[in-house]
Amino acid sequence: MTNELKDHVVLVTGGSRGIGLGIARAMADGGARVAVIGRNEERARSAADSLPGEGHGGFGCDVADPDQVKEAVPAVQDELGGVTVLVNNAGIARDNILLRLGDDDWDEVMAVNLKGAFNMTRAVTRAMMKRRDGVIINVSSVVGLTGNPGQSNYAASKAGLIGFTKSVARELASRNIRCNAIAPGYIETDMTGALDEKQTEALQERIPLGRLGTPEDIAGVARFLAGPAARYITGQVLTVDGGMVI
Ligand SMILES: NC(=O)c1ccc[n+]([C@@H]2O[C@H](COP(=O)([O-])OP(=O)(O)OC[C@H]3O[C@@H](n4cnc5c(N)ncnc54)[C@H](O)[C@@H]3O)[C@@H](O)[C@H]2O)c1
Numbered sequence: 001m002t003n004e005l006k007d008h009v010v011l012v013t014g015g016s017r018g019i020g021l022g023i024a025r026a027m028a029d030g031g032a033r034v035a036v037i038g039r040n041e042e043r044a045r046s047a048a049d050s051l052p053g054e055g056h057g058g059f060g061c062d063v064a065d066p067d068q069v070k071e072a073v074p075a076v077q078d079e080l081g082g083v084t085v086l087v088n089n090a091g092i093a094r095d096n097i098l099l100r101l102g103d104d105d106w107d108e109v110m111a112v113n114l115k116g117a118f119n120m121t122r123a124v125t126r127a128m129m130k131r132r133d134g135v136i137i138n139v140s141s142v143v144g145l146t147g148n149p150g151q152s153n154y155a156a157s158k159a160g161l162i163g164f165t166k167s168v169a170r171e172l173a174s175r176n177i178r179c180n181a182i183a184p185g186y187i188e189t190d191m192t193g194a195l196d197e198k199q200t201e202a203l204q205e206r207i208p209l210g211r212l213g214t215p216e217d218i219a220g221v222a223r224f225l226a227g228p229a230a231r232y233i234t235g236q237v238l239t240v241d242g243g244m245v246i
Pocket of ligand 1: 014018064112183185187190192
């Protein structure tokens, strides 16, 4: 493996577990120093300590809270250096059919999945613009492309993230800042929970590559998007779903 991310500081939100931890590990494998951001500082620190290589750090921050974000980003900069790659991965789901979806279910999902990405992106871009170099990766979902019954709030937040990605890409391209989204399909993590055999079989039938995804399937794509091989890619949505949405 090459060290193509050497000299990079990669900030991964929701990096303590699941897809975020997979992304943090892949970036560290690429030679980057990684800042893991999570709501729980202790868990973020222990995730950072588990990464290969040196110079990583864990930070407690609720991405939905602009004040916490305004404190966390300078703290990352002081400890690790200026952020060169931001991965907006933190996300939650509060699923329910439309008629039973409460105001809080709607607001909380928007606050974390969509406003959280805005809060973080706004906080890191000034320094990226000065440096005329930067990469932003937003973790959306295939559900943001197709919709899903029982997930109108989640799907709306993930579709919103795609509009945000394309706008940021257009706005910041002249400063050599690239912004792309990844739309994962069904990935086995705490968020999706354990499926029984019947559910797994039914799902696999809908996936041409015949298996559920892993955090590593997403992490490799994030590492690619962060690195020099993706230098001419911006404003795109890469669907990583085993062919579920073709
Ligand atoms: N698992 C899937 O099948 C799947 C599919 C498509 C998209 N995604 C997206 O991928 C991302 C990661 O999902 P996952 O499956 O690893 O979920 P997960 O629940 O295992 O991990 C999410 C992480 O985000 C953190 N987080 C949640 N709210 C936060 C907040 N307000 N501030 C800071 N951190 C916060 C959590 O603590 C956790 O570490 C999410 O954005 C999710 O919507 C997941």
